[in-house]
Amino acid sequence: MLAPAVPAAAAPAGADGTAPVAPRERAAAQAPAAQPAGAWAAGTRAYLVISTPANVAAAKTAVTSNGGTVFASYDAIGVIVAHSASATFASTLRSVSGIQQVGATRTSDVPADAYNPALPANPAQSATTLTETNRWDMTRIKADKAWAVTTGSPSVKVGVLDTGVDDQHQDIAPNFDAADSASCAYGKADTRTGAWRDVDTHGTHVAGTIAAAKNGKGVIGVAPGVKLASVRIAEPGTTLFFAENTVCGFMWAGDHGFKVTNNSYYTDPWQFNCPDNLDQAAIIEGVRRAQEYAESKGSLQVAAAGNSNMDLADKKTDTESPNDSTPVTRTITNACLDIPTELPGVVTVSAMGNGDVKASYSNFGRGVVDVSAPGGDGASGVYSTLPGGKYGNKNGTSMASPHVTGVAALIASANPALTPADIRARLSGDATDTACPSDARCTGTTTNNSFFGEGQVDALKAVGGTTTPPTGKYFENTADVAVPDNTTVESPITVSGVTGNAPAALKVGVDIKHTYRGDLVVSLVAPDGTVYLLEDFANSDSADDVAKTYTVNASSEAANGTWKLRVQDVATQDTGKIDAWNLTF
Secondary structure, rough: OOEEEEOOOOOOOOOOOOEEOOOOEEEOOOOOOOOOHHHHOOOOOEEEEEEEEHHHHHHHHHHHHHOOEEEEEHHOEEEEEEEOOOOHEEEEEEEEEEEEEEEEEEOOOHHHHHHOOOOOOOOOOOOOOEEOOOOHHHHHOOHHHHHOOOEEEEEEEEEEEEOOOOOOOOOHHHHHHHHHHHEEEHHHHHHOOOOOOOOOHHHHHHHHHHHHHEEEEEEOOOOOEEEEEEEEOOOOOOOEEEEHHHHOOOHHHHHHOOEEEEOOEEEEEEOOOOOOOOHHHHHHHHHHHHHHHHOOOOOOEEEEEEOOOOOOOOOOOOOEEOOOOOOEEOOOOOOOOEEOOOOOOEEEEEEOOOOOOEEEOOOOOOOOEEEEOOEEEEEEEEEEEOOOOEEEEOOOOHHHHHHHHHHHHHHHHHHHOOOOHHHHHHHHOOOOOOOOOOOOOOOOOOEEEEOOOOOOOOOHHOOOOOOOOOOOOOEEEEEOOOOOOEEEEEEEEEEOOOOOEEEOEEEEEEEEEOOOHHHHHEEEEOOOOOEEEEEEOOOOOOOOOOOEEEEEEOOOOOOOOEEEEEEOOOOOOOOOOEEEEEEOO
C-alpha cells in the first residue's frame, strides 16, 4: 500500500496538492496471455507457491493437479503465482513433496480485470508557465550543487515501482524509457504501450523527484540526466500492491538492468508480515527471493519507512491489516516485517521536514532506518510532477525515498563500476550526521540514531564534489525581514571596497521562506534606484520558498553603495520572510 501520504497541510495518500502523509504508498517478460473473461470465477484467490528452482516444473504440475492454475512463474527463483477458487488449495499443496511454502497473497478475490487488464487512462497534457527554481528539498540535500559534478548519466536506468508514471508529462518525457517499462499488476508483466501509466498520482510525483528533466520549466529532479522506467505494481481501483506484483517488479528490475529502484509502498494486504503465519511467511520468502535476484543483477532497492509514526524496532500492534477486507487488531513482534523496506539489502528511508527534524508522521527505528531525506511536513511539502502536465505538493516517506533513489542514481552515474553494496555504503557514509532532537523516542548517537539512521543524504558529497566558496567579494544580510500579505519590503546590503562598476555576472543569492511563492515578485534595486527584476513567479506556483542564485548584468552600476532586495507579496493568505540574501562581485 502507498504509505499514506501525509497532509502537506493532511490528505489521503495519492491526493493532489497538499497530500496527507501515508504509511507509505503503498523481469524479461511478455504481455499477459489474455485469458477469456469467463476464466475468472468468484472466489478466485492468488497464492505464492515456492519451491527450489530445480523443482519448479513439478510444482507447476502439482498446482494444476490440485484445483489451481499457473498465472505466472518466476522459475529462476522458484516462485509461482497460482490462482485457485478451492478453499483447500493451500493446505493441500503444502503437503506435496518438493513444495516448500504456499501462501495466499490477499484476503479478497483476484479481480476479473487480471485476466484482461484495461489500460490506464492517458491524460491530456497541460503546458506550464512554471520556471525551474532550486526548491528547499533539493538545496537541503545539496542536489543543486551536485549537478556541477553530474546531472546523471542516461546509461543509468531507475525503476519507479509504484502506481505508474505519466510518461508524456513535459518534465518526464525527455527521460522516459518506454522500452523497459511495464505493468506488473496482478503479478504478470504487461508490456502493452501505456500499461505502465499512472492509476493514481503518486508514482508520477515520485518519478519527478527522482529525475524530472532540467529543461527550464517546472521542476528539476535529483538526477535529471538519468533514464526513468515505470513498473506499475499498483492495481487499478484499489491502488493496492500485492506480493505477486512486487515479485514481478523486482524480477523485471533485475532482468532489465535497473541500477536503482524506488519503492514507496508496503506490500498489501499486511502492513507487517509475520513468519509464524503460513501465508505471510510465503510472502516474505517470495519477495525476499525476488529482491535478492534483482540485487544479484546489479539493482539496488530503496524503500520508504512508512508514515505511521511508529518505532519499527519496537513493534507491538498492527491495526491496519488486512487492508483488502476487514482490518483487525493483532499483536505483533519485531519478527514481523514491513515488506520490502525491512528486507536485507534494501535501503530504508525516514522522512525529514524542512529542517533537522523528523517529519511528524515518519516511521523510525534504531537499526532499521538507514538514511533520511526531505519528505515534507505540514505547509513545507515536496513539490513535484502530477499526471497531465501538472505539479503539486505531497508529504510522506514516499516523498523522502525518491530523494535517496536520485542520489543513488547520481552515485552510479559518477561511478559506473559500483555494486549495489557499494552504493549503499556511499549513501550512508556520505550522509550528513543529524543529532537526535529533544525526543525520548530518538535513541543512538549523532552519527547513527533511530530517527535519521546515518543521517540526511548529501548528493554533493556522494558524487565527490565540494562546496566552492565565492571567488569574488562577498556581502550578505542574514537579518530576517517579514513579508506580510499585499506588501512590498526591502532588505539592504551596503557594498564598499569594490573598485569600479558591478560585474556583468553579479550573483544574487536569495533565501526567502514563504508558504506560496506564486504570490511573490522578487527584484534587485541598485544604489541609484535602478530595478532589476529577478523573478515574477507564476500565480499558480504553489511551492514553498525561494532558494536560488540569480545572475544579473549590473555592469552599468557603480558597485559601492546600498543595494536592496525587494520582495513584493501580491496576494493574501500566505506570508513569509526574507531569511537571508547575498551579493558576490
